[in-house]
Amino acid sequence: MLKNLLSAINFLPEAHACVLMYHRVAKLESDIWEIAVDPDRFEQHMQLIKRKANVISVKELTEALGKKSIKKNTIAITFDDGYADNFHVAKPILDYYNLPATFFITSQTIGKEEELWWDELENIILFSERLPAKCSSILVGSITDFDLEQEVYLSKDLLLKHQSWNACEQSPPTLRCVLFFHLWQKLKPLPYAEQQLQLRSIRQWAGRIRNARPQYKCLSYNELQILGNSILHDIGVHTETHPALAFHAPIFQKQELLGNKTFLEKATGKDINLVAYPYGNYNQDTTDVVKEAGFKAAFTTEGKPVTNDSDRYRLGRFQVKNNLEYQFSQQLQHWLNS
Template sequence: MNTGRFSFLSRFRSPKALVLMYHRVGIPDTDIWEMTVTPENFEQQLQALKKTGNVIKLQELIDGLKAKKLMNNSIALTFDDGYADNYENAKQLLEMYQLPCTFFISSGLINKDEEFWWDELASIIFKSKVLPVTISITINHTFINMHLKDEVALDERQIAINASWKACTDPPPTLRCELYLKLWEALKPLPYTEQRKELSKIRAWANHTLPRAPKNKCMSAIQLQDLARNELFDIGAHTVTHPSLKCYNYKIQQSELRDNKEFLNRLTGRPINLLTYPYGNYNTETIKATEEAGFDAAFTTEEIPVRHHSQLYSLGRFQVLNLPRPGFERAIHYWQQLK
């Protein structure tokens, strides 16, 4: 092995690999869950990865893991959900740098004029210029009762604070942020049809009439087929309706995995061998359903490297933040040192 190829990763010799998780490449209005990397930063990250020379296909990583021949310090790239900006922005940069990537697709919104429920909720709460003073609503047996006080009408200061909030790490800085989080937590466990029903109620309460944002759309069938024609890219499963699988019975979990896999296989003509769990949520029944559906491996959102002893149906990944090259390289260094 030519160890000189590995640049800033060369000093780490433990048999481990990293799977990096992206969701979006673009310029968001808000990025509450830190899901978006700008095209400029994404290109800088790809430049750093290209220099290391050790980015491999995710399937190759899995094949090595199964054979107990895991390539040390290898890195695989993944995208979750299937946003259109994966095709419009990420694809061309990955092609430019000839770096392989696996795109995990939730198939339920393909060719639909809908947003993922969390994007629609964000639009209602953070883009409505005026909201009613109070909200009293019961969602999934959770009663939410709030008074928005002086945040009924948006001003520039509130817009800036809301846009800078990072929900994964920071407490809600405003009442609108607090309301969003309460509603998000109540909606997340619900089935797709119930989510849409409750969102309609919330939209009516807010008298929210703004159209759905085109930038939040999922890839079309034509875009996904074009993506799949490139041998640089693989397509993986991410369920039909993006449910929190652990909240559902075994039969529903089976259906979400099987139907998603079969749809993507028919649409792309490519084998669908790998799965990522929405939100990283799973239980023992999920693992059983995953194995039964014939997947080679499945991934969570737990930030742990892949090692020889890693379990095939609960592999970890690292969410990549919107970092320029120096910060990204520091993150890689840190992740490579984890046990």
């Protein structure tokens, strides 16, 4: 009987924590990457978490990981990129419910009148009222032989298709979506300066001027300082320019990570020692650089829990989508019990 009992204990789920990954708390007309959560739904999520889980900071989680003392039913909350709505919408809700969060911030767009490159590209290709029919030289130094045919003008039907497209799970439903995804794949591995050069070429081709939309702006420097001085919340490294790190040499990766760390520490006056990899993209060079630089932990976008045996430089997170309360409750229960 004792043998059977011990055998049953061995099959009990290992105690683990779930790290939730948010990006934006905003109501958007288009969200092709599913990174925005409606403010009302976000508050419902926080109410549910407050009732059903033990919410700790990422800093506390990494300390528990070091002691192998992670407890069941534990949740940590994170945000990536540094959109201004993190400060204006998410922070007041988090503060009201006394829930800690860690904000992983990219420094390049802080206080700048520019959108993150993927937002600007989406706006140009999917939502311009008119585009040229041909785009044989839309990228500098590259030939993209493409004909938009009947999609030169943005019809109501085309607009609706674009607004409802889920690029994470669905094939491109229109020629414009095909073009967007092609360009997105081309731009993603490039360093920031090259991305901006290509965006300027795309902008000129489309007859657009650079104009950052208010709803797509990132934090101001002052907002970053206030967020960083919060007793409840923490700031983490998300690189200077949000590159896909694994496409680049170790020296480039080191510059991106340490440059971001220096910028954030100057803004907040605090030691910044947590990292989230942009796009969840990393390789062995990345983890080596992070370890050598003295960071305490690093997070991916891999949907897996954090256990007492997790690699602290490959910690998983679960992306939270714009789900209704009952849907989020079911998802959360699954994550906590997985």
